[in-house]
Amino acid sequence: MKGNIYTLFYAAVLGTVCAMVLTFAASFTKPYKDANAKAEERKNILLALKISIPEKASSEKLLEIYKDNVQEQQRGSIKTYVYSPSDDNKGAIAMEFAGPGLWGPIKGFLALNPEITKIKGITFYEQEETPGLGGEIVKPTFRDKFVGLMIRDETGKPGIIIKNGGEVAANKVDGISGATMTCDKVQEMLNEAIRSIVEEKQ
């Protein structure tokens, strides 16, 4: 019986020590992780709005550019990020979108022109898709396909299509081969975001 008590005691002590080490590590890295997440979010808003940022900009620099250019506005129930420079063609309005991906949640920002008819830019700041396949959604080569995309189909119904092959349409882009599931899910969450902002506008 002595063995059992010792075993329980050993397990309890080991578990407690491990938990304490991890708690310490988590609280030690928390400020860094929070700063990373904040800078990442700001950077994605800037990228979606097509505001040029220097390559390898520091977190402080990003926050500064963000403050100088972006206004946060509430539009009905949607929080929007508005960029209105003197050159009217460059103006844009961004909103967050989110939804389930293949392995984990996907979050990003969708920027539209001020008239809410075309996509200006799109970014993803949180995703756990398969590296090399679904993970390619974060690459500029995929995201740039969305620039200038109409957000309504020919009948005027809001929505876009991400699909390989099929008929060419003003609201359709090619997907990523090998990542059909990810593309379907991204399409769904983008359409939800588009519908919500179109309804808010009316």
Add this chain to the structure above:
Amino acid sequence: MADKQSACATCQPKGLCGGKGLTTLKEGAWANNPLAIQVLGICSALAVTNRLENSLVMGAALIFVCVGSNLIVSLLRKCTPYRIRMIAEVAIIATFVILFDQFLKAFYWDMSKQLGPYVGLIITNCIVMGRAEAFALQNPPILSIVDGIANGIGYAVILAIIGFFRELLGTGEIMGRTIPVFSEWYTPNQIMILAPGAFIALGIVIGIFNAIKGPAPEEKK
């Protein structure tokens, strides 16, 4: 006197841990390479090797975890109750893996985003558990550290080789940068980035490794 001499001739007490260190190092990294000979831990070797950078970070993660968990398991080997030794090993391994994950998230944010869930999956990597169970439980701490380094390097080097060729053939780039001349001339073959490419690359690397190393002593007859 004669007794002493014969003892010295067989065990050669010099260098690290009375000569055992070097043997352990060779054994782990070469003769008993965890990936190429024992074919352990191939799940992660297949998953993260589509880019060289990912492979290198993953290799570093495994060296860190293997060394850390081997050291702690070895230090505790005399007081760990036999019945719960495996659960204790997993708890220790998981602690080190999460430490590394937290470190990546705090200081190498971009890399952490790319590797996604695979860092956490080191907990289930057969190599780490295998070394703790097969080596650290029976050997003193310093020797266990050497064993951890040896196996970690054995894994990391093979991963880097596979990552190098998969990225080179799959994208025509290395470390995300284009190579002059080669990148313009070469048409990337996407299969090398996809799962089948991983199997092909791993199979070829294991084959070449075994051809160079030659058959194991017990197979020579």
